[in-house]
Amino acid sequence: MKNRIVIIGMPGCGKTTIGRMLAEELSMKFYDMDEYIENMTSKTISELFEKGENHFRNKETLACRQLVRYNNILISTGGGIIKRNINIDILKEEALIIFLDRPIEKIISDIDISKRPLLKEGKEKLLKLYEQRYELYKKAADEIILNDGNIEDVIIKFKDIINENINLD
Template sequence: MKNKIVLIGMPGCGKTTIGKMLSKELNLKFFDMDDYIEKISSQTVTQLFEDGEENFRNFETLACKELAEMKNALISSGGGIIKRIENIEVLKKESWIIFIDRPIQNILEDVDISGRPLLKDGKERLIKLYEERYDLYKKVADEIIKNDDEIREAINQIKTFIKFNILK
């Protein structure tokens, strides 16, 4: 039986904010995957990327495997988790994958790119990532939640999905 929720989506789509609020409301343990990666690697995400994206992705896959073992958890994944299908396969075994779909224009208006290694080349890079990843997010998601208005609305949509699918 699936006992976890994994939020996927673009950097700046609201995964962490929604995840923290929702985990409290549902009494689930909250894990931010980037924070978890920093803990297991003893390096910051930026430092991991300095040794190459592949280095970071290896730690991300390790984090997926470890977090997949957690029970009653809500995981806010990194935006690139879908770059390796094995990540999704590991998580899907016992997790509901929810894509937080936020329009790129909304993300561009307020995302802080300074602490995001893949976005250091500017907002054009974010648009390119969006174009590369959007269909992948939709393909692997069990549910797609629009985050284009109030964050409370997105949270309520997720709670409705959970009510009808998880708490049967």
Template sequence: MKNKVVFIGMPGCGKSTIGRLVSEELKINFIDMDNYIENMTSKTIPELFEHGENYFRDFESLACRELAKEGKAIISSGGGVVKRKENIDILKEESFIIFIDRPLEELLGDVDISKRPLLKEGREKIIKLYEERYELYRLCADKIIRNDREIGNIVNEIKEVILDNLEMN
């Protein structure tokens, strides 16, 4: 049985916030993949993107391989982790993948684009990424959770899914 949960979804959908809350409640290690990559490379995500998106994606793939070896964990992935099939294949081996599906209107309303290299172009880029990735998220997910209500309810739903489907005790 799988012993990790990986959250996927658009930038700003709530992967890290929800992941931290779920991990605190279940007392399971939380790993933010972007932070993991920054620690691995001693560079920020924007600095890595200065060398091109593929340069960053190579480190993201390496992080997927390394994190697949982790014990029990809740992992918040980067929004583009689904762009490489190898990443999902690696993560699916040991992880239950949950797509945090936040409505586009809400993403457009409050995503802080200053910290997200791919979103520098603003609203149009968010819409484009959403259109490119939405179906990928759906196809990769073992479970889809809508982030369109009170966060406590979302956390409780995810906890139930985890306890019903994973070996986390």
């Protein structure tokens, strides 16, 4: 039975916030993949994107390969992780992938686009990304959790799914 959890979803859907809280409650090690990539490369995500999205995606694939070697971990991915099938293949082999599905209207109302390189063009870009990625998230996911209420309810949904699918001993 797998003992790794990966949270995927749109930028601003709550992956990192919920991931940190959940990992703490479950006594798991938490990794935010973007932070991991920044530490691995000694560059910010924005700096990596300056060399092109493909350059960043190569680092992201390397991070997938490295992170799935750890046991008892919870990983919050970047929103574009699903853009490369190899990333999902690597993660799916070793981890339970949960799509944190937050309605686009809720993301738009509370996202800070200033810290997100792909969203510099504004919130319209977020709508385009949603249209491009939504089905990819659903296809990649082992489970889907709707994040449209309070955070405590979302954490409970995660725990229920994890208890059914993950061996945390």
